Amino acid sequence: MKAATVRELKKELAFKSKEELIAICLQLSRFKKENKELLTYLLLAVDDEAGYIQGVKEEIDEQFLNINTLSYYYIKKSVRKILRMIKKYVRYSKNKETEVELLFYFCKKLKTLTPPIHKNRVLQNIYERELAGVQKKINALHEDLQYDYNLELEAFFND
Template sequence: MKIESIVTIKKELKHLSQEELLELCLRLGKFKKENKALLTYLLFESHDEDGYIASVKASLDNLFEGINTDSYFYMKKTIRKILREIRVYSRYSLKKTTEVELLLYFCERMNELKPSIHRNTTLSNLYERQVLSVKKKIKVLHEDLQYDYNLQLENLER
């Protein structure tokens, strides 16, 4: 089966009725968990970005609470899983500030972990890559936001 481009799909969707579009959306939601999560974001949470960020942070807190700190190996696996979740949640929102806030929160929580992630080269490098990523993402934002986020970033680096 050849997968069509977004442009072709968009043209085809214009020819469908409202009921047919509703059926397609519901079918997409049933097909995959990510589709259902995206539909949930678009329908219920996209109008309140701050509330969305707070709910994502709460779910990240649960993941951080569940980290097995007995071994750096288990910590690495869970931290990578949390980072994947952040990327997925960031893709739902088209706002750059959402991703920056979630990554800053991730870095804050990483610094709070015991035993310290800075004693492990892999975790320390992962943390540093995220800080660099945040710095790059901050540069494209509005000047006022850049200032606020750079202050948060400086607090992290202390």
């Protein structure tokens, strides 16, 4: 079955009643975990972005605690998994400030990881790539936020 375009879906949804839309959303939530997470964000967390960020940070902390530090191989796999999770949550939010905040937090946690990441080139590259990405995203923000985040970014480079 070929999927319909967004335009076609939008037209069809315009003709649905409130009850039908609720039923469609509930049916979507049954099929994939990501659909349910997105609906949760849109219905419950969109009004409280700070709470959403805090919840994601707590999940990041939990994931970092569960990293198997016996081998750099396992550390790399876990770090990539955490980064995928962060990117998914950022996609839900579509807020540049949220993205910058979460990626900064990820970089802080990665930098304090033991064994140190500077002994492994792949982990060091992940860290540097994310910091460079954060720097680009900061430039798209409002000037006041740019100043605040640039101060925080300088602290990363000075450590």
